[in-house]
Amino acid sequence: MKASTVLVTLALLASGALPAQAATAGGDTRAEDARVEGRLPSGAAYLMDIPAAWNGTVLLYSHGYAPVDWPNPAQNAPDATTRDALLDKGYALIGSSYATNGWAVTDAVPDQLATLDLFTRRFGTARRTLAWGTSYGGFVTTMLAERHADRFDGSLSLCGMLQGGIANWNNTLDPVFALKALLAPGQDIPLTGFTDPAQAQAAARALGAEVTAAQRSPAGRARTALAAALQHIPGYNDAAQPEPAPADRDTQQANQYAAIASLLQFPAFAWRQEAEQRAGGNPSWNTGVDYTAMLRRSPLYKEVTELYKSAGLPLGADLAALNRAPRISADRAAVRWMRATSVLTGRLTDPQLTLHTTGDALIPESAESAYRRAAAAAGSGRMLAQASVDAPGHCTFTPDETIAAVHTLEDRLATGRWSTDPRVLDARARAVGATTTEPRFVRHHPAAHPRPYDLAHPGDTRH
Helix, strand or coil: CCCCCEECCCCCCCCCCCCCCCCCHHHCCCCCCEEEEEECCCCCEEEEEECCCCCCEEEEEECCCCCCCCCCCCCCCCCHHHHHHHHHCCCEEEEECCCCCCCCHHHHHHHHHHHHHHHHHHHCCCCEEEEEEECHHHHHHHHHHHHCHHHCCEEEEECCCCCHHHHHHHHHHHHHHHHHHHHCCCCCCCCCCCCCHHHHHHHHHHHHHHHHHHCCCHHHHHHHHHHHHHCCCCCCCCCCCCCCCCCCHHHHHHHHHHHHHHHHHCHHHHHHHHHHHHHCCCCCCCCCCCHHHHHHHCCCHHHHHHHHHHHCCCHHHHHHHHHHCCCCCCCHHHHHHHHHHHCCCCCCCCCEEEEEEEECCCCCCHHHHHHHHHHHHCCCHHHEEEEEEEEECCCCCCHHHHHHHHHHHHHHHHHCCCCCCHHHHHHHHHHHCCCCCCCCEECCCCCCCCCCCCCCCHHHHCC
């Protein structure tokens, strides 16, 4: 923010009452940029930055997943550079921390709406209200857009978990199921139904030890690549990694192994256990799944076949063993909870733009295909536009690329037409000028999601 910014901090009482005005220097109101902070009745912190020359648009930012026991301050932008550039352009930025960490959608949605209510009470009704968010916050953003369309004019999901809750936990199960079946078939390593965090952590360590040992042999590396292929984990997923040539299968697999190690450390076990606790049981399953067919549909199928051939290992035999392995069934009550709270419909009343990097291992870009499928089935296809940034990593957009996406959504609201050609997006990003990094928008069609599940396709309810 500008050097003249006056920071105004308001602490709400337990009742949630908000003072009528926040005074700035000299007793004037709204004469300077303002920062308003406080707590909602739920206990969630909130943060508002309002420029003196407010342009009438407020951006409600939903932050990404915050694990239990991690710090979780209120956020109103993905980073400071993006925040400052948007404030300089006159946007008001608001957001909350959510009352709890973890799979907190039942807290996040009401807390975000309550933050918007407080902003309206203090500053008046915005000319335009946009929801936006990153990662898990992109999922929260889309929940807001679908279920509270009357509160928003449009939405922007950045690297969002747009496959929704059931598809996310189903597809998180697939690679660890393959790793256990192929690398530790005789071991008692639970993959779901954890009684407490300690059990989940012990399971993660046990399977992680097997994966670490497997990485020392060509056969083990081929099997790890197979597991990665089931979740569409790209072979270049971190800017710190060496970028492999298209046919460099060894480097691709080594990069995927790093992502698999991270998957085991957090999402597949610790984060799953917390989500299961909320859902009242295991909300995912792989009964009836044909892993041979899933692998053949994977964009990484060729890599896997070549690594198996190089290792002298019969892929067909491993797939047969995988398909014979005892399956995991869901708890129906947990599925009902996840379906009611965490599954998307694809029904959009207002425009939504989604943006994803091509090298995302945490939420692979096929999540975009899952939401495209849902929106098309719900008759909302014309409301949805999707764009890609050619970069490794999760949510690794530059501030210029992020702000270009905001401007693209605003252009759609002003003209009624989407303008998402990569050349147009690149030009918009260059015009922002918050960084010196060359923009990386690219025309890209992500693969179909391995196991989509949304409310526009009721036939997917079998489990």
